Amino acid sequence: MNRTFALSAHLLRRFGEPVRKIPLDAGFSCPNRDGTISRAGCLFCNPDGSGSGLLRRGLSLAEQWAFWRDIHQKKRRARLFTAYLQSFSNTHGPIEKLAGTLDQLAGLPGLAALSIGTRPDCLDEAKLDLLAARRDALGLPELFLELGLQSASDATLARINRGHTVADFAAAARAAADRGLTVVAHVMAGLPAPYGREGGAELLTTVDLLNALPVGGIKFHNTYVCRGAGLARLFERGGYVPLTLDEYLDQLSAALMRLSPRVVVHRLNANPATGELIAPDWAGNMRRLHNRIRDHLDAHDVWQGKENGAEDGPPEWFSAG
Ligand code: SF4
Numbered sequence: 128m129n130r131t132f133a134l135s136a137h138l139l140r141r142f143g144e145p146v147r148k149i150p151l152d153a154g155f156s157c158p159n160r161d162g163t164i165s166r167a168g169c170l171f172c173n174p175d176g177s178g179s180g181l182l183r184r185g186l187s188l189a190e191q192w193a194f195w196r197d198i199h200q201k202k203r204r205a206r207l208f209t210a211y212l213q214s215f216s217n218t219h220g221p222i223e224k225l226a227g228t229l230d231q232l233a234g235l236p237g238l239a240a241l242s243i244g245t246r247p248d249c250l251d252e253a254k255l256d257l258l259a260a261r262r263d264a265l266g267l268p269e270l271f272l273e274l275g276l277q278s279a280s281d282a283t284l285a286r287i288n289r290g291h292t293v294a295d296f297a298a299a300a301r302a303a304a305d306r307g308l309t310v311v312a313h314v315m316a317g318l319p320a321p322y323g324r325e326g327g328a329e330l331l332t333t334v335d336l337l338n339a340l341p342v343g344g345i346k347f348h349n350t351y352v353c354r355g356a357g358l359a360r361l362f363e364r365g366g367y368v369p370l371t372l373d374e375y376l377d378q379l380s381a382a383l384m385r386l387s388p389r390v391v392v393h394r395l396n397a398n399p400a401t402g403e404l405i406a407p408d409w410a411g412n413m414r415r416l417h418n419r420i421r422d423h424l425d426a427h428d429v430w431q432g433k434e435n436g437a438e439d440g441p442p443e444w445f446s447a448g
Contacts, residue, residue: 129445130430131383131392134344138209138240139447141268146239147205149195150213152182153228157215158249164290169277170319170357171287171350173403182214188231196237207239209271218245218254225254229261242271242311247299248291259306271344271393272303273311279333283320288357297340304341311344311393312337316378317370318350319361324368327378334385338435345390347382348397349375352405359405372409372416376423383424388432388442395420 129136138146158164160174168174181191192210199205210232218225232238241262262270276296278284284292300310314333318325337345352362352369361367370378379395386392396416404411424430430441 128430128441130424130441131395132388132390132431132442132445134391134393136445136447137391140444142207142239144207145203145205146207146209147199147203148209148211148242149192149199150211151188151191152180152214153188153212153217153231154182155212155215155217155219155224155228158219158246159288159290160215161219163219164248165288167288167357169287169289170361171315171353172356173353173400174355188228189235192235206237208235208237209240209242210235210238211242211244213242213244216245216249217243218258219249222253222257226257226261229257229265232261233265238265239267240269240271241265241267242273244273245275246291247274247276247296250299250302252302255302255306255308258303258308262308270308271311272308273313273344273346273393274299274303275313276333276337277313277315278318278325278329279336280320280325280329283318283325283329286319286321293336297336300340300342304343309343310341311346311391312342313346313348315348315350315397316375316382319358319367324370327374327381330378330382331385334382337390338385338387343389343391344393345386346394347379347392348394349379349410351397351399351407351410353399354403354405362406369407369410371407372419376420379420380423380427380429383431384429384433385435386431387435388437388445390431392431 160168196208258270274296279293281292303310316330349370352358358367398413399411
């Protein structure tokens with residue numbers, strides 16, 4: 128039984144075959160790193176960003192695409208791909224840089240969808256118009272705009288030095304959805320808060336906010352302590368205790384049951400880069416974590432929307448057919 132409306136099912140229904148994700152590093156920065164807002168970054172953030180490292184090796188976007196496409200084709204005979212502009216904030220800076228980056232995507236073989244990671248305060252009307260126009264020019268049926276929210280609490284956002292507010296996120300989500308862009312919200316469980324650490328109630332509040340906004344997708348992340356991050360220093364002096372695996376499973380289950388069954392789930396957990404994880408240990412073994420999540424949802428008969436619009440069981444669209 129498919130207990131969530133997973134991205135894989137959504138794409139399979141749309142394209143009739145699997146669509147693999149290719150991470151692309153276009154060399155953008157982040158206003159919370161380059162001094163526009165601050166140089167400290169979000170408390171949990173790896174100062175190196177979350178890129179593949181291929182740009183540092185001098186590979187253009189087309190070369191990065193060819194590198195990953197070749198691997199996917201050999202391993203899985205994949206034909207269709209989502210271009211994922213992942214590192215830092217990919218709409219930060221002059222609009223000409225964004226336009227130039229999007230120009231480089233034209234003609235990439237097998238390009239089926241586009242996913243762009245950014246912050247809600249790095250978007251304006253002109254950039255959103257550009258994204259919608261380029262989606263159409265590239266002939267893509269969907270453009271996923273991945274916006275970091277993390278928490279629906281302004282106090283928590285201030286505690287983690289996020290540099291934007293909940294209202295900034297809501298305004299950006301509405302403006303993007305007005306142009307037919309699919310907003311994918313990033314949220315985190317177990318964030319440091321002014322009173323210690325966010326719990327399950329705060330995660331539910333965040334999900335409730337997203338249910339009320341024109342948000343088409345969500346990425347859940349368990350907060351982990353990352354080498355080089357401000358959170359690592361807090362952790363080392365005893366000021367932060369990560370969630371246990373059981374706590375995360377309980378919080379995630381409750382959040383999924385509250386989440387609208389129409390929202391596509393892009394991720395159920397964070398995926399630390401090699402070598403960056405300090406704590407908790409359980410966050411580093413993806414295969415084991417995926418199995419534990421699946422087993423937990425099965426054991427507790429949890430499905431997405433169970434308490435919000437899908438009370439009778441997982442809807443048929445959770446399955447790709
Ligand atoms: S988490 Fe994202 S927004 Fe925050 S500092 Fe890192 S790159 Fe910037």
